Amino acid sequence: MGRAILLNGIEIPGIRNFTTYRSHGGYSAVEKALREMTPAQVAAEVTRSGLRGRGGAGFPTGLKWSFLDKKSDKPRYLICNADESEPGTFKDRFLMEHLPHRLIEGLIIASYALGVKTCYIYIRGEFKYLVGILEKAIGEAHRYGFVGENIAQTPFSLEIYVHPGAGAYICGEETALLESLEGKRGNPRIKPPFPAFKGLYGCPTVVNNVETIATVGPIITMGGEAYAAIGKGKSTGTKLISACGNIKKPGVYEIELGLPVEEFIFGEEYCGGIAGNKSLKAVIPGGSSVPILPADLILNTASGTPRLMSYESLAEGEFTSGSMLGSGGFIVLNEEACIVRNTWNLTRFYHHESCGQCSPCREGTGWMEKILYRLEHGEGKMSDIDLLERISKNIEGNTICPLGDAAAWPVASAIRHFRDEFEAHVREGKTFHATVGKETTN
């Protein structure tokens, strides 16, 4: 069964407006936290909930908050990462568009827990239409006393600003984001120091994903323990999954973590099966950066147990036979999809988005793209396949930020699981569809 925690109330007309949101219990979590709990108690509830970062890495949120430099007398900042630019991931924008107040509520509570007085929502440049929605919502919250001085008649004060980026994927990486927010070129920083010690303007800073922050309100309402009871193992709670590709019902779904992948793909409540009654070929389960898995390995792990939608289960088998939950961008490919073309397309993206700061990523992404272009256009050689593998290996783990890994993994995993298709491209010398065996016109 689907479970609405984050998206609770989304069907209510006008829920985007403060008054409607408020009349359906909105901002009561803020009142509860600010009036009845200490900041430490709020943070402890979040730790107890087992909430993990929804931006891709899945780092425990409570633990991240605990790293914040407590000795520093500088101001602290909370940054909401709304740069969502990973191909296949479109959950944050859905949440912000329909339930902006859920995010603002989370920002207030998280800021209270962290001792933050200024908070920024760094939003992807292309999401211009959302800037207005968010600013309107913040304005309403101001008017009703939930943002600004003495929130909910308590001594706590907070300002929230929306800052649009200029459309660079790399500015979603937390330290590039901070550079960009400071008005500089969006190059990821060399770590250490980590943002918890030297973040925005050299001050202690927490960067969290939109979905992570939006979950804080419901956690306070239901209690950390109750939240932790949802889900499976260390994958507690619910997660937004943006499903796309060759499925009958693409869209954003809120699932209880631990849902079997098979049910998610084929269940009527979710993706509704493969479009056009074709068969399932492969899935990229966590946004374009994570390894692709062929149908058999996405439905069942290598040891034969059903694969679940959870951090642990999707990672089972590591990179030999597993993948990652990542940001929850679930891309489904049917039998007609061309893996080489798909890989080329993804590599094109990473090549385009590399900041160019470190040599493996700057040079390697372009090199892989050129080779994949040749392979896809019938000019490849057998040795190119090994060369691609070698390049991806030389990038992986050797870069400043994880974009290098993100560029390497799709290539390495596509070759790992679909080498025959790459070889077929070389042999046929033309754009080739592995299963249907026909030429494409593009």
Place this chain on the structure above:
Amino acid sequence: MIRLTIDNIAVTVEEGTTILQAARKIGGKVVPPAMCYYSKLKGSGGKCRTCLVKVVQSSAKDPRPMPKLVASCSTPAQDGMVVQNITSPEVVEARKGIVEFLLLNHPLDCPVCDQAGECDLQDLSYGHGTEITATEEYRREFPVTDIGDLIQLHMNRCILCYRCVYTAEQLTDQRVHGVLYRGDTAEIGTFIAQNIDNDFSGNMIDVCPVGALTDKTFRFKSRVWFLRPMDAYRDCRVCKGKAVIWMAGDEIYRVTARKDRFGEVEDFICNECRFDHKHPEDWVVEGPRSIKRESVISANHYLQKEDPGVIDPIKGTIT
């Protein structure tokens, strides 16, 4: 003080020292190559990835290895840390890969490049790369641009180490963008151009590890290995006036700053010393500059029998 080992050699350094600096304290082959880090430029390092090393033990307190290779120039050493550089096959392999990346779009126009013979990229690929190139793709191309009348930018040769950007940043407090665009289309931008007025802008030529920024007054005049580098000084109001004059016969072909054994400028020199004083009578000569034995600048001069370390290019004696 903290104690660590690099390639099984123990060294004691102050807290906060990076692995690279600790290795430099040991010297010799355990020093990882550094194409972007520059101890005199705040914020530099971390970018080229040639200095990657393996940390097999993080510290005395935490004996776990670090999961990935780390950039030695920007990773602080810890007490009890165990580091592998050339003793790790993984590092040697990764470094080969990095050299390959750095050369991927490099035009390899050494025959017409003024930097040839004193180029860190040449040395790097000779010392750490492979003999062949695996790429057959087109290389990216940029037009050659003048940065004022004294410096020329060959963006094709640039390895985006950002050293010139940090140099310019230190010369002025005005922040203008040093690098434009991104990925492999990134290029050195307006920032540098706007710094041509600065008395010290010429130092960007010296910090550039490759032939991307070259001295226009020296363009195509001579191969560096045909010249005699001499330590010399002059009474200068702007800088310390300690420089190297590069001579052929009685003529000064160019003036540069003095570089230490890690290829870093000892003291930045001003543009007046660099560009305006090319007469031997402008300078008091201290004596021949010591050149590393490995350098081609020492070729054709007499060589030492046993490992001489550094030789005097003129007399062939150890210094």
